[in-house]
Amino acid sequence: MDFDIVAALIGAIVGLLAGSGIVYTVLNSVLKKRRGSILREAEAEGEAIKKEKLLQAKEKFLQLKEEHEHVAQEKDKRLNQGLDKNKQREQQLSRQQQELANKEKQVNALQSEIDQRIQGIELRRQEVEKNHEKQVQQLEKISGLNAEEAKKQLVDSLRDEARTNAMALVKDVVDEAKSTANKEAKRIIIQTIQRVATEHAVENAVSTFHIENDELKGRIIGREGRNIRALEEATGVEIVVDDTPGAIILSCFDPVRREMARLALHQLVKDGRIHPGRIEEIVSKTKKHLEEEIMEIGKRTCIDMGIHGLHNELMRMVGRMRYRSSYGQNLLQHSRETANLCATMAAELGLNVKAAKRAGLLHDIGKVPDDQPELPHALLGMQLAEKYGEKPDVCNAIGAHHDEIEMTSLLAPIVQACDAISGARPGARREAVEQYIKRLKDLESVAMSYEGVSKAYAIQAGRELRVMVESDRVTDAEADSISLSIADRIQNEMTYPGQVKIVVIREKRSMAVAK
Numbered sequence: 001m002d003f004d005i006v007a008a009l010i011g012a013i014v015g016l017l018a019g020s021g022i023v024y025t026v027l028n029s030v031l032k033k034r035r036g037s038i039l040r041e042a043e044a045e046g047e048a049i050k051k052e053k054l055l056q057a058k059e060k061f062l063q064l065k066e067e068h069e070h071v072a073q074e075k076d077k078r079l080n081q082g083l084d085k086n087k088q089r090e091q092q093l094s095r096q097q098q099e100l101a102n103k104e105k106q107v108n109a110l111q112s113e114i115d116q117r118i119q120g121i122e123l124r125r126q127e128v129e130k131n132h133e134k135q136v137q138q139l140e141k142i143s144g145l146n147a148e149e150a151k152k153q154l155v156d157s158l159r160d161e162a163r164t165n166a167m168a169l170v171k172d173v174v175d176e177a178k179s180t181a182n183k184e185a186k187r188i189i190i191q192t193i194q195r196v197a198t199e200h201a202v203e204n205a206v207s208t209f210h211i212e213n214d215e216l217k218g219r220i221i222g223r224e225g226r227n228i229r230a231l232e233e234a235t236g237v238e239i240v241v242d243d244t245p246g247a248i249i250l251s252c253f254d255p256v257r258r259e260m261a262r263l264a265l266h267q268l269v270k271d272g273r274i275h276p277g278r279i280e281e282i283v284s285k286t287k288k289h290l291e292e293e294i295m296e297i298g299k300r301t302c303i304d305m306g307i308h309g310l311h312n313e314l315m316r317m318v319g320r321m322r323y324r325s326s327y328g329q330n331l332l333q334h335s336r337e338t339a340n341l342c343a344t345m346a347a348e349l350g351l352n353v354k355a356a357k358r359a360g361l362l363h364d365i366g367k368v369p370d371d372q373p374e375l376p377h378a379l380l381g382m383q384l385a386e387k388y389g390e391k392p393d394v395c396n397a398i399g400a401h402h403d404e405i406e407m408t409s410l411l412a413p414i415v416q417a418c419d420a421i422s423g424a425r426p427g428a429r430r431e432a433v434e435q436y437i438k439r440l441k442d443l444e445s446v447a448m449s450y451e452g453v454s455k456a457y458a459i460q461a462g463r464e465l466r467v468m469v470e471s472d473r474v475t476d477a478e479a480d481s482i483s484l485s486i487a488d489r490i491q492n493e494m495t496y497p498g499q500v501k502i503v504v505i506r507e508k509r510s511m512a513v514a515k
Contacts, residue, residue: 255323
């Protein structure tokens with residue numbers, strides 16, 4: 001029963017018994033009973049809580065004990081594993097020490113055996129030296145020569161024999177190289193030439209301007225020749241007006257100026273107004289137009305050749321090649337032809353076709369700069385290519401195509417060979433008669449400077465040199481040496497298109513007269 005209910009009952013009883021004397025006694029008795037009951041209930045509840053807490057503490061203790069035992073077992077297990085590993089390592093070290101000891105014993109045994117063999121070899125060497133000295137003394141007695149004299153004679157004999165064998169070997173190597181390499185080289189070159197068919201033009205120092213009637217000549221000359229003088233001063237071209245019907249001759253060594261004069265004259269005749277003021281105006285416009293045309297020629301050439309990323313200044317120089325000739329061969333046509341030859345040959349050899357074509361097109365740009373420094377055109381072209389961002393292999397090919405610097409890439413010999421092919425083929429270039437005759441005489445003079453040469457003839461327009469030697473003064477081996485030496489001198493000392501074949505002829509003739 002709840003304490004509040006009990007209190008209420010007590011209050012009710014007290015109210016009923018108010019004024020009576022037994023209230024206190026009854027109330028005290030009830031309270032005592034209730035206090036005893038509450039105490040007993042509290043003691044029972046405390047005992048139950050105590051038992052419960054003891055059970056919980058005991059369970060926690062058992063759990064902690066179990067965990068501690070598990071951790072201890074793990075530590076014992078790891079410790080046992082470490083002990084096992086240490087035992088295994090100790091056993092392994094023991095085995096290795098035993099093996100080392102055995103190997104040391106073997107090495108000591110081998111060393112002892114080697115020492116014994118060395119002693120035996122030393123004894124044998126001493127015996128061999130003694131026998132050699134005895135044999136040398138016997139040979140000196142038999143031959144009447146000492147060792148130094150015999151050695152000298154042997155060396156001289158071997159030197160002469162080595163020279164003869166070396167010349168024969170050189171000839172054999174050269175013949176073998178020619179037999180194995182010429183066939184493939186000729187195939188590549190012939191195929192390259194056959195696949196490249198470009199037109200070529202022979203440029204002169206004059207241009208012809210055609211007119212419809214001769215009455216225009218008087219207008220072009222002007223009063224007291226003022227028109228023609230103004231045109232010559234503005235263009236730097238000599239204008240020849242003679243009796244040739246329907247034509248005026250423009251003469252100048254510079255093809256660009258000659259072309260500018262031709263275009264200006266064409267514009268003046270077409271316009272009809274020919275006087276000094278108009279002439280200067282037309283020449284100025286024509287010069288600007290020609291520069292634009294040169295740039296357009298360069299761009300169109302690069303597009304036709306499939307060359308991209310070329311600097312504008314290099315492109316302008318390519319266009320200027322159109323108005324430049326070398327030995328009578330148009331320089332732009334020669335450069336295009338060389339570029340196509342380089343591309344074909346690079347493709348045959350498995351090299352970079354684009355780089356080869358680029359180097360072939362630019363190899364002669366040193367001939368067309370605005371200023372003309374005192375430098376060979378190959379080196380000047382290389383400097384220009386480096387200045388405008390061309391790659392090192394292309395620059396080296398440009399600078400080395402006349403052997404003025406060392407070749408450092410495979411493009412360089414290809415450009416050199418294709419330049420020679422384009423310039424040396426029939427009809428490509430014209431050479432002055434005096435230079436042609438001088439070159440042939442120089443070829444014969446080089447051959448005649450050798451001892452034992454009786455005659456020398458340059459034939460086939462200087463592409464072959466036949467050398468006759470005296471058979472009683474020159475041997476076959478020496479004839480091979482003379483041919484190689486002449487070829488080397490011609491290659492290093494002379495300038496010539498294509499290649500020169502040297503043929504040394506040695507023959508023995510016997511003559512008798514029957515009477």
